[in-house]
Amino acid sequence: MNAEVEEFLEGVTPAVRQRDARTLLELMHRVTGEEPALQHPGIVGFGRYHYEYASGRSGDAAAAGFAPRKTATVVYLSDGTAAHADALSRLGPHTSGIGCLYLKNLDDIDLTVLEEIVRSSYATLTAGTFGTRARDAAPD
Template sequence: MYQQKTKETENSVIEFIENVDQPQKREDAYRLLDIFSETTGYPAKMWGSSIIGFGSYHYKYASGHEGDAPLVGFSPRKAKISLYFATGDEARDNLLEQLGKHTAGKGCVYINKVADVNEDILIALINQSVQFLKETYPPAE
């Protein structure tokens, strides 16, 4: 049976950020921590060994595959900072066009530093993702 690799842990978010090698990435991680916390209202939690997530939802696909994931999150990785937003919504694509300097993969948005992006658009992306996922995967009654 499939075992989900990235699960919420009890590891310390602050300790994780303090162990980020590059001073600029560490500073950006603290800025993102503030932005994501204030925007979502959810406490930051570690997901796996390197993702800082906010809130959670339970997904179940037609294939039967299911699991839990953060509503939004980020990870200050060595090369770039990964931002995690919901995919599958046209509003996300429209907001990304206004975000600033970034690249986007299937599920991640990559930035070099927070100063490269428009923080108001970042906040809009966070809100859009949370709303989209809550509507797509409503909590079980």
């Protein structure tokens, strides 16, 4: 594993966030086949995808990722949480934003469903140039 990622994970608090981060590290590595990399401060990312919006804005970002925060772990779903509404209804306790899934304790959720969500999001984002912002993504 990337030494920078390992060093980051060692400093994650509280203990439940560190435990959950290690679980997500393994899950996302397995799903994506990509090695973890420390992205923006505090974000562990896997793989890359290219986006280009109608506005002309374009760039590259992690195709899967998470951030262990003090109050919850954030799982990034850049294709929008609306695209995963059915699976999210089966996940267990969580909250969500436009492109973020907030989890307080992975022991309380169905990890098989979380893996399904991450796999689907990663596949969508890496299928080609992604042209929809999460807030504009319509559910399937």
